[in-house]
Amino acid sequence: MARKDSVLTVDVADSGVTFSLREMCERGECHAEMVLKMVSYGIIEPIEPAASDAEQTWEFDLAALMRLHKAIRLQRDLKLNLPGLAMSLDLLDEVESMRRDIARLRQQLRHLSRDQGGD
């Protein structure tokens, strides 16, 4: 079933890319109201939040697009409402950042105890 592709080399040049409201809807397979609600709940934010009255000029970065995908997956699979979704994503972010901190601190501890001959 799985056919193998020929291997392509891709140069990663456009990570500074942005997406309009329309593109966000298309990629997230959702309606504009959904994206607007997600913005108003602080789940995602346009790059320049100052222009909050002019949705048609909003631009979102790659991180916002990936967060939108994640939010939609969570909402679809776990049937979360928007406040629940916003809180879950905040808590998941916090857990993720703590996991990273713990991993880094553990590693530093390992380096210290090794240098002390304790490892």
Add this chain to the structure above:
Amino acid sequence: MDFKDYYAALGVSESASPEEIKKAYRKLARKYHPDVSKETKADEKFKDVGEAYEVLKDPEKRAEYDQLRKYGARADGSFEPPPGWQSASGFGSGGYTEADARGFSDFFEEIFGGGGHGDAFSGRGFGGAGGGYRQQMRGEDVHARLALFLEEVFHGCEKKVSFTVHEADQQGRFRPRQKTLNVKIPAGMRDGQHLRLKGQGSPGFGGGEAGDLLLEIELAPHPTFTVEGRDILVTVPVAPWEAALGASITVPTVGSKVSVKVPKNSSSGRKLRLKGKGLPGKHPGDQIVVLQIVMPEQHSKDAEQLYQKLAEAERQFNPRSKMHL
């Protein structure tokens, strides 16, 4: 084909009530959701749980499944549906379902019909900015994680990335396909940073644009260095006399080494900043050297005598003065 034990997947008994099945599913869906769980193979478990629930929540499908379970399963765990088997409940052919059926198992497809992979017309035709055109559809964006070593992040690298895209066949049914790309990663990526590869996600349908591949960079732990933002930390052992008198020492950098001056009278934990030696980029980070005073495993008699002299000469120094001792 392997027989799928849907009751085991949900951890419920054959006699479980619909309420028990729903409860078990909800709990496991939260636990194994790939966006929540850090368990290995969480996505597979999540899919299994979803597939099991898709069958067991529906009384008709459940009854059919129970029947097959009784007669179709063989002793070695393999499974063959009885000749002439046809599901009455139907899944793909017109049957509406909320579930994202792409990725359900061959077992599921064999029992409940060919729609097991979802199709371009019913599975995800809704939404979209225009809403109206369901014949032309943009391919989905595909997410993948890419684990890199610090050396690779520091110098940039070329990496093979494998991921699954969903491609509609002539009948408009989505089929998974393994795709492999050779990706050139620029130097200076950060842990958790996102990258987009335009048009490398799932192909579009009916002339629609292809989706993108969205990569998340994951930095693997390094035996010597730790990374904090754009800075690279390294703990470097020094001898007590190097710390006391000052010294020029050699410290490792990623892929090289550099000479550093330890200032006179340095305590353990002192940080020396090497400007611009961190992760490269528009605003390169620094390398931070943390000094760690270490003792030889044994001192010679001469050294012990010298320490004795030192103790007398520095009688005034109380290292625990801040503890009021």
